[in-house]
Amino acid sequence: MSFLFTQRQRADSFGDNAELYDRVRPQYPAELVDALLKDQPTTVLDVGCGTGIASRLFFDRGCDVVGVEPDERMAAVARRYGIPVEAGNFETWDRGSRQFDLLIAAQSWHWVDPDAGAIKAADVLRPGGRIGLFWNQAFPGEAISEGLRRTYAECEPELGNTSVLLGERDVSLYAAIAEAARSTQRWDDVVIEDFGHDAVYSTDAWLELTATHSDHHTLPPERLHALLSIMRKEIDRGGGHVPVHYVSTLITGTTRSAP
Secondary structure, eight states: OOOSTTOHHHHTOGGGGHHHHHHHSOOOOHHHHHHHTTTOOSEEEEETOTTSHHHHHHHTTTOEEEEEESOHHHHHHHHHTTOOEEESOGGGOOOTTOOEEEEEEESOGGGSOHHHHHHHHHHHEEEEEEEEEEEEEEEEOHHHHHHHHHHHHHHOHHHHTTOGGGTOOOTHHHHHHHHHHHHTTOEEEEEEEEEEEEEEEEHHHHHHHHHTSHHHHTSOHHHHHHHHHHHHHHHHHTTSEEEEEEEEEEEEEEEOOOO
């Protein structure tokens, strides 16, 4: 299993589109948030908080949330929503003497070293504290999916074979991250759960969403422009909208007492 955390060009690219990212990236289902709040946490650490999309879901439920984010451009957006954000990569971030009830990472833990991250997360949480790592994966409706796949086959076939926008994420990622946590002997009851939710995008909104994904954004500009231009034609030909079923995958567990 290869992890993405070493691909720093991609990891560091999101701030190029921080405002767009905040506007078009999908939310997470209320049932997932409910599952992470069942222990009634009051303090939450959001790792790789980005623009605070997930932070705000917990902030709005009355939690005290602190974000950790390496990209100042993303952090600046989160702060405008009232989320305190500290700069840095999680593995080297200094927590001081603080401990949290809940640690979340929304669409970001694949940019963290899974072994070092699992140990650091156990240190950051109080005994019995909960971790919640979650991701959205898009599954466009069958009718429009055919046109999208034709677009990738014509322009970027390799990208089309791996794009989470087509439901192509390697789901072994989740099992590998869960196993990395279990192997530290610092976590109990590490499980993987799925939650579903739906969205519909206009042509413009889907193209904007596509451009925020790091594997697309880091393409040479002329190749990205060609991909999006042909994609626009396919979506418009299919009715001008993209219905999507999202699967939100959650990895969660609780800390043991330190050995």
